[in-house]
Amino acid sequence: ARLIKKRSSDPQAVFDIEIYSLKVDCKVTSRFARSVITSRVVNRANVSREVFFDVDLPKTAFITNFSMVIDGLTYVGVVKEKAAAKKQYQQAVSQGQTAGLVKASGRKMEKFTVSVNIAATKKVTFELTYEELLKRNQGQYELLIRVKPKQIVQHFEINVDIYEPQGIRFLDAHGTFVTNDLTQLIEKTVTETKGHVSFSPTVDQQRSCPLCQTSTIDGDFVINYDVNWDTPAGDIQILNGYFVHYFAPTNLKRLPKNVVFVIDQSTSMMGTRIKQTKEAMLAILADIHPDDHFSIISFDSTVTKWKPSIIEATAENIEAAKQYVNSLYARGWTNINDALLEAISMLDEAMKQHTLTEHSISLIILLSDGDPTKGETNRAQIQSNVKNGIGGKYPLYCLGFGYDLDYSFIEKMALENHGVARRIYEDSDSALQMQGFYDEVASPLLSQIELKYPENGVADLTERSFQQYYNGSEIVVAGRVTGNELDAYNMEVIAKGAEGDLFLKNQRKEQDQEKTFEDPQYIFGEYTERLWAYLTIQQLLSKRVSGTPEEKANNTARALELSLKYNFVTPLTSMVVTKPEDTLDSTMLADKLTEAESRGPPQDGQAHRVSSSPQSNYHYASRYIPPVTSVDGD
């Protein structure tokens, strides 16, 4: 969670700065996690020194608070509307030399960095707080804490308290940096509803070797857990006028699925991309359930259907599909539009011919590295064609390859069609990332899920209609209780399952609930309200990507209002941090980056590109010179 270093080239300065305490404190109440990272640093030198406070936090988290205490004075970050914050920032920094505080740093994490000058012998305490709703994926929640102190810390401590009123089914904690010697230091206590994990190595235990000053603590501390799902209609929790409903039914028969894989095999996929796509597809094909139907459409300048229609996943067909996948090679241009329309048409035809299993669900998975360069190349037109073609019938999942991808293009297309977009990071495990995504959607249990609440009892509901529910995931709905709290428990779930329509009604008795929150030391009381705000903002931000201009404006205004009210650093707000320094760059901004903005560094062997439209805007930095036709030599 923390790296503190100095910018000076003076080697002595490294030893002058001492981190004497580093504490990571996480409280999770019903999946809503609040993490507080506190670092206390002293400057042992007789001159002032600059110290950095670097924290990696999950991309899905919103920063809610940051403070520095220097010489008894507290400096607190203030969340403001992005435009207003930028204005203040620009006034303070006329030359704009200081970059934002939050930077993309990887697949799951983003980096928060701040530096400050500390006078001789003075101390500073940094404290950063962020909140996130843990997402259930393949039957478990994951709380990730990245720890990276660059020196031995006198008091190093990670403390995690988890409170799950539904009951904790299992809880596991491990660290990527935790050696066999350190494993025993991870303390774990689990009761029926509470879990506690702590990790607090001594100075000697942190050393990478007996007399070393370097720390072995460098990596991810990961906590995985799941809760009990005893009530089929899910669990409702009400606190302080807000409710949250967690719905993740188990013991349901899986729905057969009909999936069309649309695979980009254009020239830009040449090399490792096509190789890893083939690897992933071979693994995915091996996992396709015999009840499923599937087909493959590959595309470059033209569109090639492996089979004229969607077919059963028999062993013979899977074998033939593997051979087809093995035969793919990169060539030609990228005709995304025709390929997707062909996939839609294939599913439409199958529906028309009634060749698909009853109560099955259909979906399209697109894998591409991006830019449409053949056929229809206008991205807005492609999005419109696909949306009109699908007409809400099938979700579209878009997997995009690489950092140079036009993520917003595929994201909009996926969100407009009830799917999600995911960036596949170019790395040695790209095939596993693709496979992992498929695993998430491999086992649909329900379709057309609608959660109904008493009309007069609740308001300001988050999304409550869902196209699919996949095994191991979770549906969360939150809202405000307007009537009698007990009314809010009277909810129903209507969905389509493998064996026909499903109707569930909440069976939980209200007196059970009274016991649930009687132990406030484990929970932060306003968590339901903050969770509701977090979820509402996330959904409004998604709608901004896919909505009409008017909807976008309304959703933006509402998301901004909530971000400011609940002090969340979202893509619409910034946190203004003022340092106690009489310099031009004493004001800085902490922003929230979106996936589309968070281009990472190029991987080894991959040149850094700027792609997207227009097609040839590929630039290296160079001084502008007027265009002159010439011939010369080097």
Place this chain on the structure above:
Amino acid sequence: PHFIIPVPKQNDTICFNVDERPGVIFNLVRDPLTGITVNGQTIGDKKIDPNKKLNTYFGRFGIVNEKLGLKLEVTTRSIEITSGKEKMAFTWSDTVSMKQRSFALQINKERNLVVMMGDSVQFVIVLHRVWKDHPFHQDYLGFYTIDSHRLSSKTHGLLGQFYHDLSFEVGEIHQGTDPEKPDAMMMIKGQELTVTRGWQRDYREDIKHGVQVPCWFVHHNGTGLIDGVHSDYIVSGIF
């Protein structure tokens, strides 16, 4: 020599090399309407480094304006101007500025030569001086065209064919053999070419280091980009 073809409409640049044996003369520009022709003769290195490929450069240019009765021959040693029956000769050590009714010339000592033809095009010839005791390399010249659009649309030649409308599409950027220089596909003149992102240098402002111009590099002597093949542009004399 490396050719740099800017495409301002697309805010991008194409480049290619032409490798031919030393001594060959190429027609670079020929405009039948204005009567302007530019030819260039290649030179090689003093001797060939056995570990490297043969590099060629331009060592001599001939510029003709038939309508003005003007001929200009520029080498790495001298600059000769023939206007009708008049003949003048300068060296690169001279600083010269001359202006006639339809013609202006300026020699910037040891640096470059600027030729202007009436209201028409402007040519700049850059002198690259190499240390005289260099074991391999020798002095050479670069040729730059400014306001090339002022020549007629009939202009052709290895360079002149690019003075007017040119459009292309680039896509499918992917990893090439050099990780720093990705490959891509270029659609130009109805053909698909594999091109490589790289850069070439423009030496007009900084004669020593040049300014890097990012460009899409067309392989094989510009095959597919130029009309015909590069050898079609070989001519027998400098004028």
